[in-house]
Structures are given as C-alpha cells and as structure tokens.
Amino acid sequence: MPSGLGSPRSRVARVADLGERSAFVASQRVGTDRRRARRRARLRRLLPLVLLTAAAWFAVAVFGHWLLTTPRFKVATVDVRGAARVPTARVLAAAAVDPGTSLFSLDPRAIAGRVAAIPEIRRADVVRELPDRVVITVEERRPFTLVHAGHLHWLDEEGRLLGASPEAVVPQVPVVSGLSDEEVASMRSVPSPKARAAIALIRALLRTGSALAAEISEIDMSRQDGPLLYTVDGVEVRLPAEEWEEQLVRLEGVLTQVADPDVRAVDLRFRDQVILQRRRS
Numbered sequence: 364m365p366s367g368l369g370s371p372r373s374r375v376a377r378v379a380d381l382g383e384r385s386a387f388v389a390s391q392r393v394g395t396d397r398r399r400a401r402r403r404a405r406l407r408r409l410l411p412l413v414l415l416t417a418a419a420w421f422a423v424a425v426f427g428h429w430l431l432t433t434p435r436f437k438v439a440t441v442d443v444r445g446a447a448r449v450p451t452a453r454v455l456a457a458a459a460v461d462p463g464t465s466l467f468s469l470d471p472r473a474i475a476g477r478v479a480a481i482p483e484i485r486r487a488d489v490v491r492e493l494p495d496r497v498v499i500t501v502e503e504r505r506p507f508t509l510v511h512a513g514h515l516h517w518l519d520e521e522g523r524l525l526g527a528s529p530e531a532v533v534p535q536v537p538v539v540s541g542l543s544d545e546e547v548a549s550m551r552s553v554p555s556p557k558a559r560a561a562i563a564l565i566r567a568l569l570r571t572g573s574a575l576a577a578e579i580s581e582i583d584m585s586r587q588d589g590p591l592l593y594t595v596d597g598v599e600v601r602l603p604a605e606e607w608e609e610q611l612v613r614l615e616g617v618l619t620q621v622a623d624p625d626v627r628a629v630d631l632r633f634r635d636q637v638i639l640q641r642r643r644s
Contacts, residue, residue, distance in 0.1 A: 436466045439495035446501050448525075449483045457481055458489075458499055466491050474499070482551045483525050508565060510558065511540040511581075512547040522554030522562050536565050536576060537592070541585030557584040564590055567607045575615045589632060594618070599628040613637065 441460050443451045457477045460469065471489035478487035478499060486502040504519035517525040518539065524547065539561040546555045561582050568576040579600075583591040592600040598618075602610050610631045617629055617637055630638035 436494050438462055438464045438466055438469070438497055441497045441499065444498065444500045446503065448503055449481060449501070453481065454478055454484075454499060454501060460497055466493070466495065466497070469497065482523060485519075507562065508536045509534050509538045510542060510547060510550075511538055512542055512544060516547065518550070518558060518562070520562065522550060522558035524550040536569070537579045537582045539582050539584060541583040541591075560584060561590070564602075564607055567611055570608075571611055571615065573615055575611065575618075578618065598626060601628065601630045601632055603632045 438460060439462065441455060441458065441462075443454045446454055457480065458474050459477060460474060469489075469491060471491065474489045474497075475487040478484055478489075478501060483504055484501050485504045488500045490498045490500070492498055504521075504523060504525055506517040506525060507520045508518050509515045510518050510524070514527050515538075516527050519525055539558065542550075542555065542557055546557065549555060550558055561584050564582060565576070568579060578594050578596075579592050580595045581593040583593070585591075587604075589602045589604045592602065594600065600614060602614075613631055614629065617631075625641045626639050627642040628640035630640070
C-alpha cells in the first residue's frame with residue numbers, strides 16, 4: 364500500500380511556482396494598459412481644441428489691444444443734447460471725457476452717473492457713436508414752485524432744489540416758505556420732509572380743479588401742527604397736518620361766502636367747525 368511517507372530514494376514531487384502570474388493578475392495589467400491608451404487617445408483629440416482655444420484668446424487679446432490704441436476710435440467730439448437751463452460746459456465738466464480717450468475704454472454708465480449728479484439734471488444717457496463721437500443726452504428737472512429762504516430758489520416736483528431764481532418771476536402755484544437754511548441746503552441732494560409735504564399740498568390744491576390754487580400765494584411750513592396758507596388778499600388759513608383734500612373743499616366754500624375784509628384768519632384744523640378771526644380795529 365502506498366504510504367504518505369517518502370524515502371530518500373523516492374522521486375521528489377514538483378512544487379508549484381508561487382511566483383507565476385495568475386490569469387487575474389495578467390488581466391489587471393492588460394486593463395491598465397488599455398486605460399492608459401485611452402487617456403493618450405483623448406489627449407491627442409483634445410490637443411487641437413486646446414491649441415485652437417489658445418489661439419482664439421490670443422487673437423481676441425491682440426484685437427482688443429488694437430481697439431484701445433488705434434487713433435481711429437479715439438474721442439474727437441462730445442455732444443450734449445437736451446440741456447437748456449444747465450450750461451453745456453457744466454455738463455462736460457461733470458462727464459469728464461477727455462479728448463483722445465479710446466471710445467472703447469469709456470464707461471457710459473459711470474459717465475451718466477456723474478452727469479446725473481448735477482442737481483438740475485433728472486436723468487442722463489450716454490451713447491458711443493462710432494468712430495469718434497460721444498453723445499450725452501440729459502433730461503433736466505422742471506421747475507415746479509419757488510421756496511423762499513433769504514432768496515427765491517426753484518424746486519422741482521420731487522422737492523429737489525434747482526438753484527436760485529436770477530430774476531423776478533410770477534409763479535403759477537404758491538411759494539413755499541418756513542424752511543431753515545440747513546434744510547434748503549440739504550435739498551440739493553435729498554428733498555426735506557417739509558418740502559415734500561408742501562408739494563403734496565400744492566398738488567392737492569391743483570386737483571380741486573378750481574381757482575383756489577390761484578388764491579393762495581404762500582404756504583408756510585414752519586409750524587408743527589400744520590401748514591399756514593396766505594391768500595392773495597392777506598388772509599391766513601390754518602390747516603391740519605393731514606387730510607387736506609377735505610379741508611380744501613371746505614376752504615373753497617368758506618372763501619366764497621366770506622367777503623368781509625375784516626376777516627384776518629380762517630382756522631380749519633377742527634373737523635366740525637370753522638373758526639374765523641377778525642382784524643382788530
């Protein structure tokens with residue numbers, strides 16, 4: 364019977380070579396080679412695209428440099444359109460567009476912002492016209508009424524100060540008074556609450572559709588309890604701080620009925636009654 368033991372003379376069995384590559388290991392190397400080959404193929408396909416993109420960016424850079432440096436597109440003329448009350452030289456100074464500047468290096472929005480910062484300018488648009496022209500179109504603020512503060516100053520419909528009136532004028536709506544020098548100075552950039560309230564009252568007067576607005580010559584906004592109106596005949600009219608539409612309807616009826624020249628003041632601050640004050644003899 365064969366035994367599991369071997370003698371020194373017996374034939375030695377061959378031991379398996381553990382260092383041989385198995386089929387799994389061999390397939391791993393083949394897979395790695397294939398992946399490397401695919402990556403190289405992708406790189407070969409992408410290389411022309413990368414070179415083309417780089418060439419395009421280089422062409423754009425060269426063309427952009429040419430646009431910014433060629434004399435053909437340098438600013439030769441700056442036109443200002445729409446300015447009537449504001450001098451053209453003032454608009455040009457605010458725009459700060461130097462002749463000889465490349466048309467494509469300008470920022471139209473920034474230029475329009477500088478021009479619109481002029482108190483008398485409501486809006487500004489800037490257009491570059493090839494090959495060498497810049498057109499600045501402005502919309503001026505329209506004078507709406509006058510504010511009296513040492514001198515007469517024009518206000519627009521938003522309550523922005525437009526500047527002093529250089530000559531005597533007859534306004535079509537009441538003059539606003541009762542504002543401090545500080546308030547008037549600040550209205551060049553931001554309308555004061557009193558100016559806004561006075562303009563709202565003037566609009567309410569105009570909405571009545573009657574001759575009442577022509578009968579009021581001044582609106583004094585210095586009081587805390589409501590505006591004080593002066594008629595062209597010198598009658599003082601006190602209004603509440605709000606609900607002007609209703610009170611103006613009452614005022615029109617009162618002024619129609621009251622023809623007594625001795626009446627000095629009309630007080631409409633109370634809802635259910637009208638108080639008349641007579642002049643002292």
